[in-house]
Amino acid sequence: MAERKPVILVLGAGAGIGGHVAQRFAAGGYHAVLCRRSDEAGLDRLVSEIQDSGGEATGMLLNAVEEGAIEDLVFRVERDIGPIEVALFNLGAQIGNRALGDTPLKTFELGWRMATFGLFRLAQALFQLMEARGSGTLLVTSATAAVRGNAGQHSHAAAMGGRRMLCQTLNAEFAPKGIHVAHILIDGPVEAPDTLGKLLGPERFAELKAEKSDGKDELILPGELAESYWHIAHQHRSAWSHEVDIRPFKNVPWWNN
Amino acid sequence: MAERKPVILVLGAGAGIGGHVAQRFAAGGYHAVLCRRSDEAGLDRLVSEIQDSGGEATGMLLNAVEEGAIEDLVFRVERDIGPIEVALFNLGAQIGNRALGDTPLKTFELGWRMATFGLFRLAQALFQLMEARGSGTLLVTSATAAVRGNAGQHSHAAAMGGRRMLCQTLNAEFAPKGIHVAHILIDGPVEAPDTLGKLLGPERFAELKAEKSDGKDELILPGELAESYWHIAHQHRSAWSHEVDIRPFKNVPWWNN
Amino acid sequence: MAERKPVILVLGAGAGIGGHVAQRFAAGGYHAVLCRRSDEAGLDRLVSEIQDSGGEATGMLLNAVEEGAIEDLVFRVERDIGPIEVALFNLGAQIGNRALGDTPLKTFELGWRMATFGLFRLAQALFQLMEARGSGTLLVTSATAAVRGNAGQHSHAAAMGGRRMLCQTLNAEFAPKGIHVAHILIDGPVEAPDTLGKLLGPERFAELKAEKSDGKDELILPGELAESYWHIAHQHRSAWSHEVDIRPFKNVPWWNN
Amino acid sequence: MAERKPVILVLGAGAGIGGHVAQRFAAGGYHAVLCRRSDEAGLDRLVSEIQDSGGEATGMLLNAVEEGAIEDLVFRVERDIGPIEVALFNLGAQIGNRALGDTPLKTFELGWRMATFGLFRLAQALFQLMEARGSGTLLVTSATAAVRGNAGQHSHAAAMGGRRMLCQTLNAEFAPKGIHVAHILIDGPVEAPDTLGKLLGPERFAELKAEKSDGKDELILPGELAESYWHIAHQHRSAWSHEVDIRPFKNVPWWNN
Structure with a gap:
């Protein structure tokens, strides 16, 4: 029966990480709830693909920064x-590089409202339920901006850095209650049309794919990445990971230069 | 002549770090501008003490989270x-330990608005002026919550973690333009009546002082700490520090247990 | 045919992590080569268990610090x-807490020779072969002493800290050549008779197991942990992890207190 | 009287950091003991310069890796x-970038013997004396290789990474006993003829100085850097720093790219 399946809630379900994680969990027996702000057609396509493969999925449009x-x-x-047994918080706040003078107060605030405050609100709504059930998993997609602030990343790094500390405080309070919080640091470009694709534009994205992907594996393939999300969510509670970094084999890690 | 003195602007000028740094810089030839949200009498006292020692100081009440x-x-x-040659951002957001369920959205937002957004706004207002002058210094008082999130610190750690990343992005953009940004990680209790004193209440604070201070030096003495603020602000530009940790000699560093 | 199986080489194959990883990989189709310094009977038992479950295994006694x-x-x-497709470097150097005055030069040197130099020598011998084959994996079991130095850990922390940096330099040179280096930070006690068991003695180890394990999952179960080793070794090369932390759900992470 | 001056012992006293720190402390009233492995003429010159400025200094040739x-x-x-009130451990192990195959076992071991084991031996010899006196300071010059391992830095990074953890274990045991251990992370090129100068050769070093120094302050000036060593060594024990990073204002910090 459909209602017996565990649920994964994906906030930020585009055609990259979010969509592929939804797909992976649906294939593994979850009902995947995919949420994104816009592009209903794209959302429907993701949901249909899952359903066509025999999985269960529901799509919802959601403006995460809206009150309530x-x-x-x-x-x-x-x-x-x-x-909800597993939640994936996959909302980013990357807006490209902007000098301080080109970063309006509104932009800075929106970055925080989306990437930091959004996670706090999700945890407040969800963790009391998970705590009552004695288990649950929160996966958070993160970026190197959470551990070092590059030039031009004022808004993004401040939001992600705050979020990383929030993941630690959530883990400190709730891991002993059976809730697994994992901060997954994506340290490389993801072959994702809805994020990297939009940042670069269709032409440069196609060029990048031709140069680095298509068998070369120099962009993170979100379908492969989703295997690590699946693994982390199913680690035995005697052996949980809190922070995991991931990058393509050719990529210089953020700490090297 | 008074108007020839360099200016240090202190946001968060209580009787602890803020007041002592103001005092130290006034003794070193600066005009100290001391700002705090409330307690005009306390502010006047700090200003008078500086003036009585032959220094220059101005006091201003300021609600930093107010627009503009x-x-x-x-x-x-x-x-x-x-x-303004030197600015000290000394606003904290420590509210003691609160479980997730006891941390209202408003509280979480206020922590960010004070400790993260406040710094962003200060930098936006000030750095264009410093950049035009080719020099300037921003000192930021920080806490271990900026590098690790303990249980109960949801609001504080998220605000401080975001702020630390912001210090790095500010440094990345502005250090090469001659603006020195320093993130000073205070990893221990400060003998400060306006912060620790209020957190503990007068009795426990007096007990703590009797037990750990008064010649024992197990609380950070803000007057001694101010020497490091002074030193950092006057490092030669060929040898700047960005992150400095400080604690009493008896204190276990945050990374040990 | 037996000779067609990929090989995993396990240095430090006791009844804890090493033995369970060998078992997991043997179950997944590898020929497991188990090496340890002493206790031939224990080694034979591990090898037999794998063979009895239908896996392939070879045991070898080895004094890793011996020249050559x-x-x-x-x-x-x-x-x-x-x-050798996968190597697990599982040699530790934990000797319990010793004050500086109780840590002989010989002890300090032996720690390095085992835990740091041993890994360097393994990489020198192995990576040229893996590089020629265009692929390979090196898993390194690590400890929190690699990221922070507690009192009494002079020998252990110096050896592990050096080793962590070595893992980064190896990764920097060899990841782009197809060799996956992973530094797995075990941040909690492992239910392992040959390490924790010997450190504590049989009685206290039995007590600890009764108190924290046996369904409570407050000690890391090496069989469960081995699933993460297996996962990391089989991540797609477009999405490799270099550093992963692991601890039981009830355990306070090293950065908290 | 000469014998009443406090002593600073400098291990690694070339014409860069070591020599300038010796000079700074001699100017501040210390008897500076300068030790280096070779170049007696250079050593004598440093000693004479200090004496000619009215300071006290003694020079000694020392092969630090020799037993005893x-x-x-x-x-x-x-x-x-x-x-000895202050000791500066200024021995490095930078040998330039070498691929794994070009890093002999001997080289790797020598790096450790110099940069890690040397510090351990110094601490063993010195800290019991300092502990008995209830005070003392150990300054350790460090490099970014202590916090991240770049390609080609196998020997250097392993030695420095181990050393950083050793500084933490020493601090954990001895700070509460009144011994100040500071790990000073030099994150940029120093205008030092005996280290950078020798690495680059005289011509490239002269070019680099013309391009980046001589009023441009883009190389660390060791005389200016010495002011921070002096400051750290004289921080009040209620407000000690353990780790301090230092770089020229134009330099990208190690964590950025």
Whole structure:
């Protein structure tokens, strides 16, 4: 019966990490709830692909920064679909490099509202339920901006750095209660049309794919990456990871130069 | 002549770090501008002490989270007192330990607005002026919550972690333009009546002082700490520090246990 | 045919992590070569268990600090058993807490010779072969002493800290050539009779197991941990992890207190 | 009287950091003991310069990796000159970039013997004396190789990474006993003829100086750097720093790229 499947809630379900993780968990027996801000057609396509492969999925448009939106989402999913066993917080705040003078207050605030405050709100809505059930998993997609602040990354790095500390405080309070919080540091470009693709534009993205992907594996393939998300979410509670870095084999790690 | 003195602007000038740094810089020939949110009597006392020792100081009450307040402050100080050569961002967001369920959204947001957004706004208002002058210094008082998130520190750690990354992005953009950004990680209790004293209450604070201070040096003495702030602000530009940790000799560093 | 199986070489194959990883890889189709310094009976038992479950395994006694021993081992395994696809460097140097005055020069040197120099020698012997084959994996079991130095850990922390940096330099040179180096930070006690068991003695180890394991999962179960070693060794090269931390859900991470 | 001056012992006293720190402390009232492996003429020149400026200095040639050499040095300085209040461990192990195949076992071992084991031996010889006196300072010059391992740095990074952890274990045991251990991370090129000069050769070093120094301050000026060593060594024990990073204002910090 459909209602017996565990639920994974994906915030930020584009055609990259979010969509592939949803797909991987659906293939593994979860009902995947995919949420994104816009592009209903793209969302429907992701949901259909999962369903066509025999999986269960639901799509929802959601403006995460809207007051009450995340809280309401959690409430409705739990009521209408089932207990959320795994949540993936996959909302980013990368806006490219902007000098301080070109970073409006509004932009800086929006970065925080999306990437830091959004996670805090999700945890507040969700962790009391998970705590009552004695288990649950929160996967957070992160970036190197969470551990070092490069030039031009004022908004992004401040949001991600705050979020990384929040993941640690959440872990400190809730891991002993059976909730697994994992901060997954993506340290390289992902072959993702909805994020990197939009940042670069279709032409440069196609060039980049031709140069570095297509058998060369120099961009992170989100379908392969999703295997690590799956693994982390299913580690035995005697052996949990909190922070994991991931990059393509050819990529220089962030700490090298 | 008074107007020839360099200016240090202190945001968060209580009777602890802020007040003592102001005092140290005034003794070293700066005009110290001391800002705090409340307690005008306490502020006046700090200003008078500096003036009585032959230094120059101005006190201002300021609600840093109010829209435009920091920006306006920078404008007025530069116009009425003189170019700000050194700014000390000494606003904290420590509210004690609170479980996730006891941390309202408002509290979490206020922590960010004070400790992260406040610094961003100060930098936006000030760095264009410093850049035009080819020099300047921004000292940021920080805490271990900027590098690790303990249980109960959701609001504080998220704000400080974001702020640390912001210090790095500011440094990356502005150090090459001659602006020195230093993130000073205070990893121990400060003998400060306006912060630790208020957190503990007068009795426990007096006990703590009797037990650990008064010649034992197991609390950070803000007057001694101010010497390191002074040193960092006056390092030669061929040899700048960006991150410095400070604790009492008896204290276990945050990374040990 | 037996000779077609890929080989995993395990240095430090006791009844804890080393033995369980060998077992996991044997179950997954590898020929496991188990090496340890002493206790031939224990080694034979591990090998037999793997063989009895239908896996392939070979046991070898090895004094890793002896000149030429690691180099010769690699040569013989490659010649007699087959190409080493995965190596697990599982030699530790934990000797319990010793004050500086109680840490002889010999002890400090032995720690380095085992835990740091041993890895360097393994990499020198092995990586030229892996490089010629265009692929290979080196898993390194590590400890929190690699990222922070606690009191009493002079020998252990110096050896592990050097080793962590060596893992980074090896990764920097060899990841782009297809060799996956992973530094796995075990941040909690492992239910391992040959290491923790010997450190504590049989009685306290039995007590600890009764208190924290046996369904409570508060000690790392090496069989469960081995799943993460297996996963890391089989990540797609577009999405490799270099550093992964692991601890039981009830354990306070090293950065908290 | 000469014998009343406090003593600073400098291991690695070339014409860069070591010599300038010796000079700075001599100017501040210390008797500076300068030790280096070779170039007696250069050593004599440093000693004479200090004496000509009215300071006190003694020069000694020392092969630090020789058995007993450091221990004997400490014994003789304490007996013949006076109690060592400050020691500067300024021995490096940078040998330029070498691929794994071009890094002989001997080289790797020598790096450790110099940069890690040397510090351990110094601490063993010195800290019991400092502990008995209730105070003392150990300054350790470090490099970014202590916190991240770049390609080609196998020997250097392993030695420095081990050393950094050793500084932490020493600090953990001895800071509460009044001994200040500081790990000073030099994250940029130093205008030092005996180290950078020799690495580059005289011509490229002269070019580099013309391009980046001589008023441009893009190389660390060791005389200016010495001010921070002096400051750290004289911090009040209620406000000690353990790790301090230093670089020229134009330099990209190690964590950025």
